Amino acid sequence: MMSEQLIDLSRLQFAVTAMYHFLFVPLTLGMVWILVIMESVYVMTGKVVYKDMTRFWGKLFGINFALGVTTGITMEFQFGTNWAYYSHYVGDIFGAPLAIEGLMAFFLESTFIGLFFFGWDRLSKPQHLLVTLLMAVGTNLSALWILIANGWMQNPVGAEFNYHTMRMELTDFWAVIFNPDAQAKFVHTVSAGYVTGAMFVLSISAWYLLKGRDVEFARKSFRIAAAFGLASACSVIVLGDESGYTVGEAQQTKLAALEAMWETEPAPASFTLIAAPNEATGRNDWEIKIPWVMGLIGTRSISKTIPGIHEIKEKNRERIISGIEAVKALATLRANPDDAQAKANLKAHEADLGFGFLLRKYVTDMNQVTPELIDRAVNDTIPRVTPMFWTFRLMVGIAFVMLALFAIAALTTVKGQCKHRPWLLKWALWSLPLPWIACELGWFVAEYGRQPWTIYGVLPTHMSVSTLSEASLYGSLSGFVAFYTVLLCVELYLMQRFARQGPGSLGTGRYLAEPSYH
Incomplete structure (x- = not known):
């Protein structure tokens, strides 16, 4: 048995590296499609300002992409170093999408990123636009395969336990790929990335407009970001509803915890707007509810019930008692693989192993x-x-604040009034951190809500960790935090430096902050 301290340190180290990495990923996912839009307008209209927009925002995209790759590589090694039994137990399934991500998506996006930056004078306009489009496809394919792997952790389909090898083995590759949880997680996550990219462009463009510099460049960037952000924010909310449905189907425990739903309610269940959960007594000290909403989100019906925490715990008790018999049978089979009674017992209780x-x-x-x-x-x-409960509500609240911002920004750009609305520009500027906060909260909800499982219902977290010393974990955790913090500071410095220079950093002679203007 692993010590609690070792388990907690292993979880903390992976959580820290994942959260750092996810500071870079959403911006990459969102910025690349904004580049596709800007360059498409350039190819269609021939207006050089859109080429300059693509090159300038592409420069900021490139800085972010490089640091995102750096922080992401170490995470895959951690499965072998810190989660060795997890890798042994489910590597047959989990490793496949990660390998495909490396072979297909990562090399694709890396190749086309190189062509994007160095192909402006070597490719025709349509050819370079195709490169940008394929770069965008590559970044999203990368997210797809990673989220297929993560979705399988949330809803382990297409696999079964083999007592001969004492491992989970892949039985249906297509079930893993088309796992409803993975697909919902993918579209919701990439949409959150699109919002992040849109907010990044919107906020920096708002700063230029507030300063009265490079106004035409900033106004066009602001318009594209507002329109793209509005569509993306609507997608996040709609697809978040779909994620709620898949959670209700595959992870009823997580859904009940998100809602602080202690007792099973008559269908359709109410949505708890705010409450004071009391975990000691197993009830809410007070709560404000909206009738029917949770039932519609979680079941897509008005007749299906959503089980409360107390009912779920009683069902889990039955499964634990059944699982005891499965573990006993497994121990017998390890000593004697031909024991017919043990085989029958394992088959009868295998679902609860x-x-x-x-x-x-x-x-x-x-x-x-x-x-x-x-x-x-x-x-x-x-x-x-x-x-x-509260993390989920903060995330949703931020999403609606951003939706309102993008809607008002899009409306004012249609009327050509954005530069005459300083309150809106300030709102956009100070909203810059919001999508990152929402993304981090979203990952916390997804991963913390899966506990105590690494593979939901299959492999507990405490069995997944490697046999390491606490001293080595403290050392590696400190090293990662220090190194990643340095990388984050480098990113912030470079982003701030080039954002302040603005399109003048391109050296075209058409913008402020260029040598020709001094």
Whole structure:
């Protein structure tokens, strides 16, 4: 059995590296399609300002992409170093989409990024636009395969346990690819990236307009960002609703924790707008609810019920008791693979094997399990409700604030009034951090809400970690934090430097902050 400290440190290290990495990913996903839009307008109209827009915003995109790659590479190595048993147990399934991502998407986007920056004078306008489009496809394919892998962790389909190898093995590759959870997660995540890219361009363009510099360049950039951001923000909210439905289908525990839904309500369930969850008593001290909404989101019907936390815990208790028999049968088969009775017992209880593994946190011999240990394992199946509840609501609140901003910005650009609305420009400028905050909150909800599982219902987190010393984890965690913080500071410095220079950094002689203007 692993110590709690070792497990927590391993989780913290991966969480820190993932959160740092995800500071760079959304901007890459969003900026690249804005570049496609800008260059498409350039090819169609021949107006050089759109070429300059593509090159300038592309420069900021390139800085972000380089640092995103740097922070992402180490994460895949961590599966082998810090999560060795996880890699052994599910590597047959989980490794496939990651390998495809490296072979297909990463090399594709890397190749075309090089052509994007160095092909302006070597390719025709349509050829360079095709390069930009393929670069965008590559970045989104990269996200697709990674989110297919992550979606399988949330909803493990197309695989089964093989007691001969003591591993999960792939049985249906297409089920993994078309996993509803993975597809919903992909479209929701990339849409959040599009909002991030749009907000980045919108905020910096607003700063130029407030300063009264390079007004035409800034006004056109602001218009494109506002329109793209409005469409993306609407997509995030609509696709977030779809994600809520898939969570309701595959992870009812997460949905109940998000809603602080302690008791099962008659259908259709109410949406808890705000509440004060009390985890000690298993109820909300007070709450404000909106009738029907949660039932419609979580079930797409008015007749299906959504189970509450207490009902889920009782179901999990039954699965843990069944899982004990599966673990016992597995232990017998390890000693005697030909034991017919053990095979029959395992087959009867195999669906609950992961729930039996939850007790491995406390005992190695299932014959030593007590009712008290079962109670502890049952409580372990529910993530802490308070952080889930409030994190989700903060994320949704930010999404609606950004939707309002993009809607008003798009309306004012249609009327040609954006530069005459300083309050709007200031709102856009100070909203720059919002999409990053929302993205980080979203990943927290997705990953923390899956606990205590690395593979939902299959492999508990405490069984997934490598046998490492706490000292080595403290050392590597400190090293990652220091190194990634340096990279983040480098990114902020370079972004701020080139953003302040503006399109003058292109050296075309058409903008401010260029040598020809001094």
